Amino acid sequence: MKRSELYEKVWSAPMTRLAKQLGISDVGLAKACRRHDVPAPPRGYWAKLAAGHKPPRTPLPNPKLDVEVHFTTLDPNQLARQRAIESRRAELLSTSDASAKERAPIVFATDLKGAHPLVGATRRYCDRLPRLIERAKRNWGKSRIDTKPEDRPPPEQHGRYHLIHQGCLDINASLASMDWILRFHATLLRSLSDGGMKIVRLENTEATYARHRSGPAIEMRLGDETFSLKFSEGYRRIRLFPAEVAEKRKESSWASEYETKPSGNFTFSIQGTEYQASKTWQGTHEKLQGLLDEIVRTALLLPALQMRLRKERKASEADQQRAAEARAREQRRSEAHAEQLKQAFLMMEADARVQQLKSFLDRLEQRADDLQPPYDDRLKIWLKVVRNELAARNPVDEILSRCVAVPSWTTWPPAWWPIDIKLDIVD
Numbered sequence: 001m002k003r004s005e006l007y008e009k010v011w012s013a014p015m016t017r018l019a020k021q022l023g024i025s026d027v028g029l030a031k032a033c034r035r036h037d038v039p040a041p042p043r044g045y046w047a048k049l050a051a052g053h054k055p056p057r058t059p060l061p062n063p064k065l066d067v068e069v070h071f072t073t074l075d076p077n078q079l080a081r082q083r084a085i086e087s088r089r090a091e092l093l094s095t096s097d098a099s100a101k102e103r104a105p106i107v108f109a110t111d112l113k114g115a116h117p118l119v120g121a122t123r124r125y126c127d128r129l130p131r132l133i134e135r136a137k138r139n140w141g142k143s144r145i146d147t148k149p150e151d152r153p154p155p156e157q158h159g160r161y162h163l164i165h166q167g168c169l170d171i172n173a174s175l176a177s178m179d180w181i182l183r184f185h186a187t188l189l190r191s192l193s194d195g196g197m198k199i200v201r202l203e204n205t206e207a208t209y210a211r212h213r214s215g216p217a218i219e220m221r222l223g224d225e226t227f228s229l230k231f232s233e234g235y236r237r238i239r240l241f242p243a244e245v246a247e248k249r250k251e252s253s254w255a256s257e258y259e260t261k262p263s264g265n266f267t268f269s270i271q272g273t274e275y276q277a278s279k280t281w282q283g284t285h286e287k288l289q290g291l292l293d294e295i296v297r298t299a300l301l302l303p304a305l306q307m308r309l310r311k312e313r314k315a316s317e318a319d320q321q322r323a324a325e326a327r328a329r330e331q332r333r334s335e336a337h338a339e340q341l342k343q344a345f346l347m348m349e350a351d352a353r354v355q356q357l358k359s360f361l362d363r364l365e366q367r368a369d370d371l372q373p374p375y376d377d378r379l380k381i382w383l384k385v386v387r388n389e390l391a392a393r394n395p396v397d398e399i400l401s402r403c404v405a406v407p408s409w410t411t412w413p414p415a416w417w418p419i420d421i422k423l424d425i426v427d
Contacts, residue, residue: 006069007038007060014046024071034237036069037061106292108187115186116193118201118218121167122185126178129153129161158235158260167201170218173233174262180285181231181266184292191296197222199229220270225303227278228271234263270299277306329415336416343403350395361387 001009009018010033019026033040039058048055109115112123132153154161162172173181189199202217218229237258240248248255266288269280279298281291288295361383368379406414 001069002066003036003038003069004060004063004066006033006036010038010040011057015040022071028071032069032071036067038069106187106191106296108289108292109183109190112182112186114190115182116189116199118167118169118199119182119186119189122163122169122171123182125163125165125168126175126182129175159262160233160235166203169201169231170229171231173231173266177233177262177264177266177285180289181233184268184285184288185231187292188295191292192220192299195296195300197299220299222300222303225306226273227299227302227306228269230269230271232267234265234267235260236263268295270295270302272302272306272309277302277309332415333419336414340403340416343399347396347399347403350399354390354394354396357390 010029012018013021015029016026019029022029024032030040032038038060041055042058045055112119115123132151133156135151136153154163154165156162159174160172161175163169169185171178171181171185192199198221200219200221202219220227220229237260240257240259245255245257265282265284267280267282268288269278271278279302281288281295283291364379365383368376368383370376371379406412
């Protein structure tokens, strides 16, 4: 649809409802709006509208730039599979309520004492980050060759830092939120370890759950089941006041009228290796902290779900293989039946030609006595040779033999043989 059309739709219905109408996720719709600079209603807009107020719309920037907006729609089969997986996960969660009550309630960590080694290593690195960032700013534009990897700050985007330093957790967030994020991980990893999970960090080349990554992998393991843990903070675009834009453009003429900052909304995901036994949670730090018990329960149940999905997938693949083989057999049988009809027509045509040939040879034989010697004897001998050859190499017999026999490299019955007829004859 056109950019202007998307703008009208976004301001006519909530994002979640509109996303369902378009057949995409609400996250995908929000990304499309940001990508094409389409403003969305702020928080509380629909509540004010329902209360009878008329809150103003944010104007569409550059309305003349009415380009086509393309969405990545969700495959219906994939949606069905995802709903089935969600149903199984909910089933497992409901059956685990009794065992969940037996576990001690989760107490959110107030400090990092006794935290998992990965949390401690991440804390020590984060303590160094302000100095590393300040040093990098002072040395901006200089060569990085003489800088040790451990003295370089991590990649930064929209005020968030992706911690890829050795020994750190897989976190992409702002430093302002890092204290709570580390306490969240300390609580989570302690609970997972108490439940029998092993938490390890693998470098990019060692990661087993993804083929293409730009950083390390934090994996959660139970037996042979492996999952990745990933935590990130979102960002939002903020329109600056005219005075702020003017101030920025004194330093740089190409400065944007928008500024991107960390949003304070977080995403924590547990991703299965290849069987879609995964789960993602999103929200503010208050919401995620309130969901910790659910996150731990789900994490401890995902290995069983992944084993179940693997068995179901293998069974489904076996069913599909059998169905494909059955379709191939039916196709071969259909083609073989059509070929027998073709051979029957060829046999009929060959038989007609043989009868014509015999009649022709009889007529030639009647003319033999009318020929002068030695041609009369020669003709009789020639006729005998042709008749002998016809008897030995009758084309009708050759075609018939091909139909009722099989080549030496295969067995009887052939593909055209009816499946409801039992055959005791061995070729």
